[in-house]
Amino acid sequence: xxxxxxxxxxxxxxxxxxxxxxxxxxxxxxxxxxxxxxxxxxxxxxxxxxxxxxxxxxxxxxxxxxxxxxxxxxxxxxxxxxxxxxxxxxxxxxxxxxxxxxxxxxxxxxxxxxxxxxxxxxxxxxxxxxxxxxxxxxxxxxxxxxxxxxxxxxxxxxxxxxxxxxxxxxxxxxxxxxxxxxxxxxxxxxxxxxxxxxxxxxxxxxxxxxxxxxxxxxxxxxxxxxxxxxxxxxxxxxxxxxxxxxxxxxxxxxxxxxxxxxxxxxxxxxxxxxxxxxxxxxxxxxxxxxxxxxxxxxxxxxxxxxxxxxxxxxxxxxxxxxxxxxxx
Amino acid sequence: xxxxxxxxxxxxxxxxxxxxxxxxxxxxxxxxxxxxxxxxxxxxxxxxxxxxxxxxxxxxxxxxxxxxxxxxxxxxxxxxxxxxxxxxxxxxxxxxxxxxxxxxxxxxxxxxxxxxxxxxxxxxxxxxxxxxxxxxxxxxxxxxxxxxxxxxxxxxxxxxxxxxxxxxxxxxxxxxxxxxxxxxxxxxxxxxxxxxxxxxxxxxxxxxxxxxxxxxxxxxxxxxxxxxxxxxxxxxxxxxxxxxxxxxxxxxxxxxxxxxxxxxxxxxxxxxxxxxxxxxxxxxxxxxxxxxxxxxxxxxxxxxxxxxxxxxxxxxxxxxxxxxxxxx
Numbered sequence: 001x002x003x004x005x006x007x008x009x010x011x012x013x014x015x016x017x018x019x020x021x022x023x024x025x026x027x028x029x030x031x032x033x034x035x036x037x038x039x040x041x042x043x044x045x046x047x048x049x050x051x052x053x054x055x056x057x058x059x060x061x062x063x064x065x066x067x068x069x070x071x072x073x074x075x076x077x078x079x080x081x082x083x084x085x086x087x088x089x090x091x092x093x094x095x096x097x098x099x100x101x102x103x104x105x106x107x108x109x110x111x112x113x114x115x116x117x118x119x120x121x122x123x124x125x126x127x128x129x130x131x132x133x134x135x136x137x138x139x140x141x142x143x144x145x146x147x148x149x150x151x152x153x154x155x156x157x158x159x160x161x162x163x164x165x166x167x168x169x170x171x172x173x174x175x176x177x178x179x180x181x182x183x184x185x186x187x188x189x190x191x192x193x194x195x196x197x198x199x200x201x202x203x204x205x206x207x208x209x210x211x212x213x214x215x216x217x218x219x220x221x222x223x224x225x226x227x228x229x230x231x232x233x234x235x236x237x238x239x240x241x242x243x244x245x246x247x248x249x250x251x252x253x254x255x256x257x258x259x260x261x262x263x264x265x266x267x268x269x270x271x272x273x274x275x276x277x278x279x280x281x282x283x284x285x286x287x288x289x290x291x292x293x294x295x296x297x298x299x300x301x302x303x304x305x306x307x308x309x310x311x312x313x314x315x316x317x318x319x320x321x322x323x324x325x326x327x328x
Numbered sequence: 329x330x331x332x333x334x335x336x337x338x339x340x341x342x343x344x345x346x347x348x349x350x351x352x353x354x355x356x357x358x359x360x361x362x363x364x365x366x367x368x369x370x371x372x373x374x375x376x377x378x379x380x381x382x383x384x385x386x387x388x389x390x391x392x393x394x395x396x397x398x399x400x401x402x403x404x405x406x407x408x409x410x411x412x413x414x415x416x417x418x419x420x421x422x423x424x425x426x427x428x429x430x431x432x433x434x435x436x437x438x439x440x441x442x443x444x445x446x447x448x449x450x451x452x453x454x455x456x457x458x459x460x461x462x463x464x465x466x467x468x469x470x471x472x473x474x475x476x477x478x479x480x481x482x483x484x485x486x487x488x489x490x491x492x493x494x495x496x497x498x499x500x501x502x503x504x505x506x507x508x509x510x511x512x513x514x515x516x517x518x519x520x521x522x523x524x525x526x527x528x529x530x531x532x533x534x535x536x537x538x539x540x541x542x543x544x545x546x547x548x549x550x551x552x553x554x555x556x557x558x559x560x561x562x563x564x565x566x567x568x569x570x571x572x573x574x575x576x577x578x579x580x581x582x583x584x585x586x587x588x589x590x591x592x593x594x595x596x597x598x599x600x601x602x603x604x605x606x607x608x609x610x611x612x613x614x615x616x617x618x619x620x621x622x623x624x625x626x627x628x629x630x631x632x633x634x635x636x637x638x639x640x641x642x643x644x645x646x647x648x649x650x651x652x653x654x655x656x
Contacts, residue, residue, distance in 0.1 A: 058527060132569060176529075189573050199386060200573025201504075207570060212562040212588065219562075219592040221569050228570075234540040234547075241460060241549050242535060242556075243571060245517050245528025260540065264547040 026169040029162040029319045035310045036317065039166065042273045046249065047173040053271040055249055057174040062250035063240060063261065064163070066181035066188060066205075068295040069254045069277050070196060072148070072158040074286045076108055077294060079187050080119070081155075082142050084108065086126040097121045124225040128208050132186055132221045139190040153324065156191040161325070162318045163252075163277075167196055170250070178202045178248075180240060182232040182257060186223070204239050206231045236261040254279065255295040259303055266307055274309030276300055281315040284325070354497040357490040357647045363603075363638045364645065367494065370601045374577065375501040381599040383577055385502040390578035391568060391589065392491070394509035394516060394533075396623040397582045397605050398524060400476070400486040402614045404436055405622060407515050408447070409483075410470050412436065414454040425449045452553040456536050460514055460549045467518040481652065484519040489653070490646045491580075491605075495524055498578070506530045506576075508568060510560040510585060514551065532567050534559045564589040582607065583623040587631055594635055602637030604628055609643035612653070 030036040045053035046060065067073040087095065087103040095101045099118030102110030103125075111122060127135065143156050151158060167177050179188060179198055185205035192198045207228040210221055231239050237260055240248065251258070251265035252275035266272040278297065279288050289297040304311040314321070358364040373381035374388065395401040415423065415431040423429045427446030430438030431453075439450060455463065471484050479486060495505050507516060507526055513533035520526040535556040538549055559567050565588055568576065579586070579593035580603035594600040606625065607616050617625040632639040642649070 185570065185573075201571065203573065210566050210569065212565050212592075218595055219565060219588060221565060237540050237547060237549060238538050241538065242513065243529065245513075245531065260547060264540075267546060 026172070027162065027165045029165055031317055031319050033317060035312050038310045039273070039275070042250075042271065043169065043173050043175075046271050055271065059246065059249065060170075060173070060175040061178065061244060061246060061248040062170050062175045063178045063180040063204075063244075063248045063252070063265070064167075065253040065255070065258045065261075066179050066183050067254075068279065069181075069252055069258070070159055070163050070167075070179070071156070072285065073295050074288070075150075075294075077183070078148075078155045078158075079184055080108070080122075081146075082139065082187070083122050083126040084111065085142060085146065086138065087122060090125070094125065096125075100125050120227065123208070127184065127187075128223045128225045130223060132210065132223060135186055135223055136190050139187055143191060151322075153322065156195050157324055158322055159195050160318070161320050161323045164196065164323065166252075166275075167198070171197065175250070176202065178204060178240075178244065180204045180231070180236050180251075180261060182206055182230070182236075184208075204231065204236075204243050232257040234260045237264045240264075249273065250275065252277065253300070255297050256299045259300045262300075262309065263303065263307070266309065274304065274307060275312060276304040276309050277312045278314065280313050281318070281321070283315070284321045285314060287315075354500070355490065355493050357493055359645055359647050361645060363640050366638045367601070367603065370578075370599065371497065371501050371503075374599050383599065387574065387577065388498075388501070388503040389506065389572060389574060389576040390498050390503045391506045391508040391532075391572075391576045391580070391593070392495075393581040393583070393586045393589075394507050394511050395582075396607065397509075397580055397586070398487055398491050398495075398507070399484070400613065401623050402616070403477075403622075405511070406476075406483045406486075407512055408436070408450075409474075410467065410515070411450050411454040412439065413470060413474065414466065415450060418453070422453065424453075428453050448555065451536070455512065455515075456551045456553045458551055460538065460551060463514055463551055464518050467515055471519060479650075481650065484523050485652055486650055487523050488646070489648050489651045492524065492651065494580075494603075495526070499525065503578070504530065506532060506568075506572065508532045508559070508564050508579075508589060510534055510558065510564075512536075532559065532564075532571050560585040562588045565592045568592075577601065578603065580605065581628070583625050584627045587628045590628075590637065591631065591635070594637065602632070602635060603640060604632040604637050605640045606642065608641050609646070609649070611643070612649045613642060615643075 027036055045051050046055040048054060064070055067077050084103045084106055087100060088106065095104050099111050099114055099121045103122045111118060143154060146155060147153065148155055148158055170177055177198055179192060181188060183205050185203060185207045188205050189200045189203050192203050209224040209226045209228040211224050213220055213222060247268040248265045249271060250273045251262045253262055254277040262274045266274045279286050281287060289301065355364055373379050374383040376382060392398055395405050412431045412434055415428060423432050427439050427442055427449045431450045439446060471482060474483060475481065476483055476486055498505055505526055507520060509516060511533050513531060513535045516533050517528045517531050520531050537552040537554045537556040539552050541548055541550060575596040576593045577599060578601045579590045581590055582605040590602045594602045607614050609615060616623065617629065
C-alpha cells in the first residue's frame with residue numbers, strides 16, 4: 001500500500017467520523033439576498049429541535065400554487081393550450097359552439113370572448129367524456145409531443161429550477177409539500193410526481209365532475225361535463241381544510257387567486273412564511289403583474305409588503321429559471 | 329464490576345449484533361386462522377423486495393371505512409348520538425322541526441321517521457353555524473364527557489383492538505393508511521390521530537358545506553347547512569380518486585356502502601386484498617348483517633365469497649374487541 005492510499009483512507013475515515021459543519025447551499029439557484037436568507041432562516045428555525053420557533057414534523061406543511069409559481073403560465077395557462085390542441089384533433093362535427101371552433105383553430109381570443117362560460121364549453125369538450133385513465137394518457141402524450149411556442153421546451157421542462165430546489169429543501173427538512181392550484185387535478189397529476197417529486201395524494205386542484213360506471217363488471221371512473229370543484233381564491237382555503245385538515249406553515253403563490261390561502265396560512269399562530277413570486281424577468285421569462293389577464297397580481301403586491309412575505313423578484317433573486325438553463 | 333454485570337452487557341451486545349429472526353406476532357389480538365394468515369401473507373409478499381408480488385412503498389395504500397370497521401356503530405352511528413346530545417343542549421327556540429325536537433328529546437325513532445331529510449335537519453342544526461375550530465372542540469368535549477349506553481366506555485375507546493394492530497402493522501410495512509368513511513370529516517379528525525394514528529390529511533369523509541369569511545381581518549372557515557359531500561357507495565371511489573389519486577391495494581369495510589370501494593380496489597392489477605368485517609359477536613359486541621338499518625351487509629357477503637376477500641368473523645377471528653377488554 002502506497003502512502004498516498006493510506007492518506008486517502010485516513011481522510012475518508014476522518015470525513016466519516018467528523019462530518020463537515022459547512023453544509024452545501026440548499027438553494028444554489030437563488031442569488032444571495034433577503035429572500036434567500038428569509039427562506040433559509042425560516043426553515044432552519046422551524047426544523048431545529050430546541051429552537052423557539054421549532055415546529056414538529058407533522059405540522060410542517062407547505063402549499064404551493066402551480067401555474068406561475070412552479071412552472072410557467074404565459075402566453076396562456078398550459079392546460080388551455082392542451083385543451084386547444086385537443087380540440088384541434090377532434091372531428092369537426094364534435095365542435096358545436098363558437099368557442100369550441102375557435103379553440104380548434106388555435107384562436108385563443110375568439111375562444112375566450114365569451115368569458116368563463118365559453119372556456120367551460122372547451123373544457124367540457126376536451127376534458128370530459130373519457131375515463132380518468134384515458135385522459136391522463138392524453139395529457140402525457142401531449143407533454144411528450146408538444147413544445148412551448150417561445151422557448152421550444154417541453155411544457156414540463158418549463159418548471160422553475162429555484163422552486164424545485166425549494167421543494168427538495170423543504171422535504172429534506174421533513175416538510176410535506178402540496179400543490180394547491182386552480183389547475184386541473186388530473187392534468188397536474190400526470191407530471192407532478194416526476195417533475196416536482198409531489199405524489200398524487202398531495203395534489204389539490206380543480207376538477208371536472210366525475211362518475212363511476214360499471215363496464216362489464218369493471219368499475220371505472222370517468223370525467224363528465226361541468227365543474228366539480230373550482231380551486232381558486234377562498235376555495236383554496238376550503239380545499240386545504242378538506243384535504244389536509246391543518247393550516248400550512250408555508251404558502252407560496254404568484255397571483256391574486258393565491259392571496260386568501262397565503263393570508264390564511266400566515267395568520268396562523270407561530271412561525272409562518274408567505275412566498276410571493278413576482279414575474280419581473282422579461283428577458284429570461286416574462287414580466288407582468290397588475291394588468292395581466294393571466295396571473296394578475298395586484299392585491300398580492302400590497303399584502304406581501306404589509307404582511308412581510310418574501311416577495312421574490314425573479315430577475316434579481318433567481319440565478320436561473322429552468323433546469324435546462326442552468327448554464328445560461 | 330461484578331460478573332453478572334459483565335454477562336448482561338455481553339448478552340445485550342450479542343442481541344444488538346444478531347437481532348432475533350423470530351419476529352413477534354404483529355397481530356396478537358387476531359386468533360390463528362385463514363384470515364390472519366391471509367392478511368400476514370399478503371403484507372409480507374407485497375413488502376418483500378424481490379418477491380413476485382412486491383409493491384413499491386409509494387403504491388402501498390390501504391383504505392378503511394370507520395363506522396363498524398374501526399370502531400362500533402350500534403345502536404346508532406356515534407355521530408348521530410353526538411348530534412342528539414348537541415340538540416338536547418340547545419335552547420328550545422332553536423328547535424324548529426319535528427325531527428330536531430325528537431333529536432333533542434333523545435327520540436331516535438321520531439328523529440329518523442322522515443328519513444334522510446329529517447336527519448339532515450338535525451345535522452344542519454348541530455353541525456353548522458359554527459367555525460370548524462369550534463365544532464372540533466365541541467366534538468372533543470363530547471368524547472371526553474360521554475359514555476356509550478351499553479358498554480359505559482368512552483366512544484373513542486370503542487375502537488377495535490385487532491384493527492389498531494392491523495393499522496400499525498401496515499404502517500410498519502410502509503403502507504399509508506387512510507380512513508374513507510361516510511362519517512363526518514371534521515368529526516372523525518378530532519380523534520383519528522390519537523385513536524388510530526391516522527393524521528388529518530389521511531381522513532376522507534362526508535362534509536357539510538363550508539365557507540370562508542373575514543372576521544375583523546381574520547379569515548375563518550365555518551360549517552354551513554347542507555351536504556357538501558356524502559361519502560358512501562360509489563362516492564367513496566370518486567373521493568379516493570380525488571384525494572389519493574391512485575387505486576389502493578387494500579380496502580377494508582363492513583357494510584354494503586363499502587362494497588364499491590372494495591370491488592374497485594380489488595379489481596386492480598397485481599396483488600390486492602379486501603377485508604370485510606362481519607359483526608357476528610352478540611356476546612362481546614353485536615351480531616347483525618342483512619337486516620340491520622345500521623351497517624347493513626348483504627351484497628357484501630356475496631361479494632366477499634365470490635372475490636375471495638378476507639371475511640372476518642369477529643366472534644371467531646378476534647381474541648379481544650376493545651383495547652380495554654384485553655384481559656377478558
